[in-house]
Amino acid sequence: MTQLMNENGIRCDGRRVDQLRNISIKVGVLKNADGSAYIEFGKNKILAGVFGPRDVHPKHMANQDSGILRCRYHMSPFSVTERKNPAPSRREIEISKVIKEALLPAVILKDFPRTVVDVFIEVLQADGGTRCAALDAASIALADAGIPMRDLVSACAAGKVADQIVLDINNEEDQEGQADMPIAYMPNLEKITLMQLDGILSPSEYKKCVQTGINGCKLVYEMQRKALMDKYFTNET
Amino acid sequence: MANSVILAQLKREQILELLKEGKRLDGRGLEDQRPLSIDVGVIPKANGSARVRLGDTEIVTGVKIQPDKPFPDLGDKGILICTAEILPLADPNAEPGPPSEEVIELARVVDRGIRETEMLDLHQLVLIENKSVIGIFIDSSVTDANGNLFDACSYASVAALLSCTVPKYEIQNEAPVLVEGVTSKPPVKTIPVSVTMARIGDHIIIDPSSDEEACMDARLTITTNTEGNICAIQKGGIDGFTLEQVIRCSEIALSVGTKIRKQLEKLM
Amino acid sequence: MMETKRRYVIPGDVITTGPFRPEQNVYQEGDRIISTSVGISEIFDNAVRVIPLTGIYMPKTNDLIIGKVIGHSSLSWEFDINSCFVGFLPAQDVFGRDYSPTKDELKERLDKGDLVAARVANFDRSRDPLLTVQDRDLGKIESGELIEISPSKVPRLIGKRGSMIQTIEMATKAMITIGQNGWIVVSSEDPDGLLKAIEAIRMVDAQAHMPNLTERVKSMLGVELGDNNDTINE
Structure with missing residues (x-):
């Protein structure tokens, strides 16, 4: 078993308890998509592409009063150590649903009746915390597509490792740690839009964990903001 | 379609009006659960079983226990698998065929509640390390879907597990063989209790009915254990929660969970 | 003239607080006015709006647009108008009131791929946008x-x-x-x-x-x- 934290409180990948992995985000990386983003979150490498609003197929899914949001989270067969079957797993279907429900509070689709906005997420390489990193990219891709949004959605996990509450669980910590709590947050509206937990926390640890996760989301938000600003408002053309 | 949207909107306004006075459509208070009845041993052919009624929602759960190969890398643990299905007879809108994302989420949330609380000591279910273990399969069928399937399936699964008997297997020539007539109690460490809350406007209610689910803003399912810890969470729905609301929800889940756990403890 | 205050914004940015009028691409949350788009915010004459830098075309009544014929039924043409909605141009708008589906051939006036300058005559979200070419400088674009x-x-x-x-x-x-x-x-x-x-x-x-x-x-x-x-x- 890996030692998850040393006596100085340094984690197995060299981070402090309140430190995020390195994050880089690029906006507008795909030509065909209406909006897109690429994120590297630690060793995670994830692409998000948004199409729409556009015609709904199959037709019966269309809503006369509002646009709808669809979301597909998918992992490439080569994204993990053992080859993953390319067919969508039950885990991927559940994650697609929670990601959709994390983005729904942000998007405003009432002006697009009978249409759909499709969010496609491809995890090219996975290393723990993919749903949060995927959400970070998807939220930016939606803004890039010009879909009206109440706020950005920023996501980051917190958890419990070696009896301590830590920010941004990596793959080893997810496998061998004590708890993993992915959180998505709208930083300006101060609303939690995704929250899950695997693992055992006392009530006081729970409070600390939510707060730690929210703090992480705020750090991620600054990077999302910079990525959007870089694409739209830098003077290089 | 359009009509049902208008109906949901009207109902939401009615529900919100009542909530302001601390009332609900069916007369309950905000933190009142619908009547919960649990019958165990309803399917004698299963190693454990339960029929749970939560209001008008009804679940039948069976536990089957049989020898199996362990998961790779988990050779020192028995197998635990939870599934859930909404039967076509349970809901006019349910269709046979591949499971919808709602059903997949239901099964995974029920499974997570039992797994993450470490309800069973899976180490006690090993026959030969890395080769042969006991597998416990908990399959829930929703027979009447009327809101809050998460909690109803969870209670039924836990009740079926608590009341099950584990058959004894012996190893002969490196293969497990059933020892007739000898059974033991399952290795239960703690009792998970799932509590699902819905936010409608600024109000948090527990155990939402299907009318309430149709117009809720967001949903939070929190599973706690006997020791008063929080072990599994799932947020759903089209909107979010504030930090204060998720903390409040954890307190509700703990206090409501304690009451429900008493009802489940009687089954041991 | 009042000064126009401009700023680069992204969705969720609070543009201002106070008694302002929310206009395009913003919304009001309490007393805050918040951007819904990546763009440039403007506060002018107590009104707040964001000029977006990305996003699809949303038809508005009276907009002059350019559309491309994608097909027709016996009563109207359908246009790609670079939006999530398809534009409709009724045959009567081109042939006049005595249009008859049996004697007039829509194809002879406008065929698949033709470009047309048109105006949005009506669009109310419950139906796809209705187009008209009944105005000066509207109609089929012959070259360009x-x-x-x-x-x-x-x-x-x-x-x-x-x-x-x-x-x-x-x-x-x-x-x-x-x-x-x-x-x-x-x-x-x-x-x-x-x-x-x-x-x-x-x-x-x-x-x-x-x-x-x-x-x-x-x-x-x-x-x-x-x-x-x-x-x-x-």
């Missing part, structure tokens, strides 16, 4: 180059009271028809002028957010620079 720019940048291409487009037209002698949907037709008898005009349009599309855009376009076109009060406060 179709250029596509981001619909959100059309206002920039037109400029204040048409200043930008007039500058380009005068400097290049090209005829430019701007659809609010981001489709633009440029025609000119002088091939150099045509290329210059297209280059200028592409420049506006790429640099719409930048300060001094008019000056940049003028200098590219070789036009003398004038005063410019087009500034952005970061």
Whole structure:
């Protein structure tokens, strides 16, 4: 078993308890998509592409009063150590649903009746915390597509490792740690839009964990903001 | 379609009006659960079983226990698998065929509640390390879907597990063989209790009915254990929660969970 | 004239707080006015709006647009109008009131792939946008180059009271028809002028957010620079 934290409180990948992995985000990386983003979150490498609003197929899914949001989270067969079957797993279907429900509070689709906005997420390489990193990219891709949004959605996990509450669980910590709590947050509206937990926390640890996760989301938000600003408002053309 | 949207909107306004006075459509208070009845041993052919009624929602759960190969890398643990299905007879809108994302989420949330609380000591279910273990399969069928399937399936699964008997297997020539007539109690460490809350406007209610689910803003399912810890969470729905609301929800889940756990403890 | 306060914003940014009127691409949350788009916010005359830098075309009644015929039934043509909605042009709008599905052939007037300058006659969200060509300068476009720019940048291409487009037209002698949907037709008898005009349009599309855009376009076109009060406060 890996030692998850040393006596100085340094984690197995060299981070402090309140430190995020390195994050880089690029906006507008795909030509065909209406909006897109690429994120590297630690060793995670994830692409998000948004199409729409556009015609709904199959037709019966269309809503006369509002646009709808669809979301597909998918992992490439080569994204993990053992080859993953390319067919969508039950885990991927559940994650697609929670990601959709994390983005729904942000998007405003009432002006697009009978249409759909499709969010496609491809995890090219996975290393723990993919749903949060995927959400970070998807939220930016939606803004890039010009879909009206109440706020950005920023996501980051917190958890419990070696009896301590830590920010941004990596793959080893997810496998061998004590708890993993992915959180998505709208930083300006101060609303939690995704929250899950695997693992055992006392009530006081729970409070600390939510707060730690929210703090992480705020750090991620600054990077999302910079990525959007870089694409739209830098003077290089 | 359009009509049902208008109906949901009207109902939401009615529900919100009542909530302001601390009332609900069916007369309950905000933190009142619908009547919960649990019958165990309803399917004698299963190693454990339960029929749970939560209001008008009804679940039948069976536990089957049989020898199996362990998961790779988990050779020192028995197998635990939870599934859930909404039967076509349970809901006019349910269709046979591949499971919808709602059903997949239901099964995974029920499974997570039992797994993450470490309800069973899976180490006690090993026959030969890395080769042969006991597998416990908990399959829930929703027979009447009327809101809050998460909690109803969870209670039924836990009740079926608590009341099950584990058959004894012996190893002969490196293969497990059933020892007739000898059974033991399952290795239960703690009792998970799932509590699902819905936010409608600024109000948090527990155990939402299907009318309430149709117009809720967001949903939070929190599973706690006997020791008063929080072990599994799932947020759903089209909107979010504030930090204060998720903390409040954890307190509700703990206090409501304690009451429900008493009802489940009687089954041991 | 009141000062226009401008700022670069992204969705969720609080543009201002207080008794302001929310207009395009913003919403009110308590007393905060918040942007819903990536763009440039403006506070003018107590109204707050964001000029978006990305996004699809949303039809508005009276918009001049350019559409491409994608098909027809016996009663109307369907148009790709670069939106999530399909535009409808009733046959009667072209043939007149005595249009008869048995004797008139829609194909003879407008066929698949034809470009048309049209106006949005009606659009109320419950139905797809209704088009009309009953006005001066509307109807089938016989010649010219179709250029596509981001619909959100059309206002920039037109400029204040048409200043930008007039500058380009005068400097290049090209005829430019701007659809609010981001489709633009440029025609000119002088091939150099045509290329210059297209280059200028592409420049506006790429640099719409930048300060001094008019000056940049003028200098590219070789036009003398004038005063410019087009500034952005970061």
